Amino acid sequence: MLDTTLMNHFLELDEKNLTLTLEPGVLLMEISAYVEERGFFYPPDPGEKSATIGGNVSTNAGGMRAVKYGVTRDYVRGLELVLADGTILEVGGKVVKNSSGYDLKDMVIGSEGTLAVVTKITLKLLPLPQKNVSLLVPFPTLAQAIGTVPLIVKSKAIPTAIEFMEREVIMDAEEYLGRKFPDNQADAYLLLKFDGNTMEEIASYYDGVAQICLDQGAVDLLIADTDERSDSIWKARSAFLEAIKSSTSAMDEVDVVVPRSHVNEFVEYIHGLQHELGLRIKCFGHAGDGNLHVYLLKDNLSDDDWHRVLETGMEKMYARAKTMDGQVSGEHGIGLAKRPYLKESLDAPTIRLMQHIKDAFDPNHILNPHKVCFE
Ligand SMILES: Cc1cc2nc3c(=O)[nH]c(=O)nc-3n(C[C@H](O)[C@H](O)[C@H](O)COP(=O)(O)OP(=O)(O)OC[C@H]3O[C@@H](n4cnc5c(N)ncnc54)[C@H](O)[C@@H]3O)c2cc1C
8 A cells, every 4th residue: 555645745836837846645725725825726626625636647637627727637747657666757847848759647647556656746837817706507407507518618608617416416415514505496507617817807708608598598697706605606516425425325426427418418318217227316517528426326225226226327327428429437537446337438459558558567567456457
């Protein structure tokens, strides 16, 4: 077992190159505090703020701002790696562009510790946007809410985040947090965030989006233009997972990612599936990047029934996602549990290539053995 807890130092803030070099055990919430205090911005913003940057790099974490800013991979300039035989290697660096041979840095990002141990990371930073505004948009149906997303994307307004949520999940969050969400009357909601340097600039983005939402049947537009209002909405959004967890005896998650244009179809499929399987399924997620969080809930099922239904449910969902050109994991990675579904989703040449890559980096398979790849 490797523990990076004490590798938690900021090593260099290079303001001329807009980079931050740090050790892998620094927590995501420590990075945002450190850089924002100095007027800089590190955009990747996955829900788990106490994750380490080493873990974020190794799972290519995305998060709420991925629609506009991209994911961890887009912000890693360089890595120091320790290979399975102990060799220390620097890949990438501070250069903005690199066309020098195979990109080993990008290969290690998202490899879940199966290719090398990351011991130092150089991140790209941006100037901190000065203002942000969130829009909470209630819709009569989830299909209308999600159907609006491709139109928003097509309008080129580029919100930082587009999340969808259903009333049921909001009610769970209200009960869990013991406080009211700004609205809980509609069946479904889109939550959007826009950022920029002035309120005028941001208004120029969201005015058009607001009109698109109204044209698609939105029943209202709730604008959160102060930090306090915006924080209260996003804190509730961050509590969805814990709220769902507290409403059942056990659960498991599917974190598939499908093209944005298929989110509606996939969510409809899940709604049908919960009746077919006879268990509750809750769903919310990043509508802006097609990354869904689908939670299958055990409730009062016996252990045997639960495992049987879970397996059937997972198989069906991954098979369906594949027909939509989706991928097995948009977030948590493959690890051990999702290996069969990854194998199912890839063709033989891709699997072979992945095996060769694993063998080249780690011939004795000592790094995170049995994870991701297929022996
Ligand atoms: C509540 C919650 C919300 C989340 N929301 C999002 C989201 O919105 N978007 C998103 O993309 N993800 C999300 N995630 C996934 C999250 O980003 C990852 O779980 C996280 O990045 C893992 O970081 P960690 O420090 O917990 O790593 P760990 O769980 O400890 O490790 C993750 C993997 O990386 C490997 N690893 C860790 N450090 C290193 C290192 N230094 N070198 C090599 N390998 C290493 C580990 O071996 C393991 O395979 C969420 C997770 C949770 C629990």
